[in-house]
Amino acid sequence: MVGIVVVSHSERAAEGIAEVAAEMAGDTRIEPVGGDGKGGIGTVPDAIGDAIDAAAGGTDEGDATDAEDRGDATESDGVVVLVDLGSAVMNADVAVELSDAEAVIADAPVLEGAVNAAVAATDPSATVESVREQAEAARDIEKL
Amino acid sequence: MTDDGAAVVAAVDAVAERIEAERDHLTRLDSAIGDADHGGNMARGWAEAADAARDLNDPDAETVAKTVGKTLMAEVGGAAGPLFGGSLVFAAGELDEGVTPETAVAFAETYLEKVEDRGDARVGDQTMVDALTPAVHTFKKSIEVDDVEPIEALAKAVDAAERGVAFTVPIRARKGRASYLGWRSVGHQDPGATSALIILEELLAVAAERLDVDVPETDAASPTIPDDDPEEASDDPAAASEDD
Numbered sequence: 001m002v003g004i005v006v007v008s009h010s011e012r013a014a015e016g017i018a019e020v021a022a023e024m025a026g027d028t029r030i031e032p033v034g035g036d037g038k039g040g041i042g043t044v045p046d047a048i049g050d051a052i053d054a055a056a057g058g059t060d061e062g063d064a065t066d067a068e069d070r071g072d073a074t075e076s077d078g079v080v081v082l083v084d085l086g087s088a089v090m091n092a093d094v095a096v097e098l099s100d101a102e103a104v105i106a107d108a109p110v111l112e113g114a115v116n117a118a119v120a121a122t123d124p125s126a127t128v129e130s131v132r133e134q135a136e137a138a139r140d141i142e143k144l
Numbered sequence: 145m146t147d148d149g150a151a152v153v154a155a156v157d158a159v160a161e162r163i164e165a166e167r168d169h170l171t172r173l174d175s176a177i178g179d180a181d182h183g184g185n186m187a188r189g190w191a192e193a194a195d196a197a198r199d200l201n202d203p204d205a206e207t208v209a210k211t212v213g214k215t216l217m218a219e220v221g222g223a224a225g226p227l228f229g230g231s232l233v234f235a236a237g238e239l240d241e242g243v244t245p246e247t248a249v250a251f252a253e254t255y256l257e258k259v260e261d262r263g264d265a266r267v268g269d270q271t272m273v274d275a276l277t278p279a280v281h282t283f284k285k286s287i288e289v290d291d292v293e294p295i296e297a298l299a300k301a302v303d304a305a306e307r308g309v310a311f312t313v314p315i316r317a318r319k320g321r322a323s324y325l326g327w328r329s330v331g332h333q334d335p336g337a338t339s340a341l342i343i344l345e346e347l348l349a350v351a352a353e354r355l356d357v358d359v360p361e362t363d364a365a366s367p368t369i370p371d372d373d374p375e376e377a378s379d380d381p382a383a384a385s386e387d388d
Contacts, residue, residue: 036221037218040221042221042222044218044225045217045218045225045226045230046217046218086222086223086320086321087221087222087223087225087226090223090226090227090230090262090263091217091225091226091230093226093230093262094217094226094230094233094262097234098233
């Protein structure tokens, strides 16, 4: 299963976007992460790294034995990371480089991309690449 | 503690102290074109980094650099965290055999490359790249081509960085928050480039102090006049010098 991480400068924005995307996400793991860790606006690479691990199934839902018990569907097929602006992109980039999980950043608008990614991730044959591609297709969404 | 490790700890200390002293200056620069947090963020981050470096038990240079990078990454907000800190974490690996002229050049090149890639910035974008690029190029050439003493190479690099900082003033920002200002960013000195210069100045001061020499008076201008047709110049500065 492909996991999704939503990164925003605002923790509440990340949570809200994850909430919207979760409507379409089935049992896909969506991890919101944001804020400077002190209640302010910003992002922290370590926190993003933890969210990537959680979305990959590493720490969120129990240990490896649990994952094995639940069968193949819970094994991680990687993580697609949605980001908002500027330094959030850089911090996500650092987190991806330092993470052991297979993670990629989608070059997409964060909310529309997260919704697209959530839908794509419910496909049983979804891969990191197919989910990223669908997230990036959100760049072409026209609203009027 | 290895000599190199101790030297890097001393350098980090000096940087932290100087950044604290320049906190208001950096904040003023940032308030003109950004969100006025650069001075405070850098001061807090470097103070934490200096504490973390001092707490290490008998570290080598690589360990100190990596620890400082990780601390900056976690403590300095905004883009400065991943740019100053994240780049340091990756470039630290070049110091695994200690600090020599060769490893220092490799470190500097890797650091610049990481900053450019991460920030997607090039010379002329009104960023710290404008200070670092001339500094790293001048340092590399001074070591590899001109074969000057490392302390003089570092002094030339600082001079080059100073010119780079001056170069950020009359150009338009194309990266970072200042780029949202468009043409209004023209006429302002980039805070990130200024911090990069401050860090280099302190590295030079600490190096001179530990070598017990005066800081050489020098400028970045080349002591050598190239014979080659610039069109044919190689990317490898050492290759170009073989014809001398």
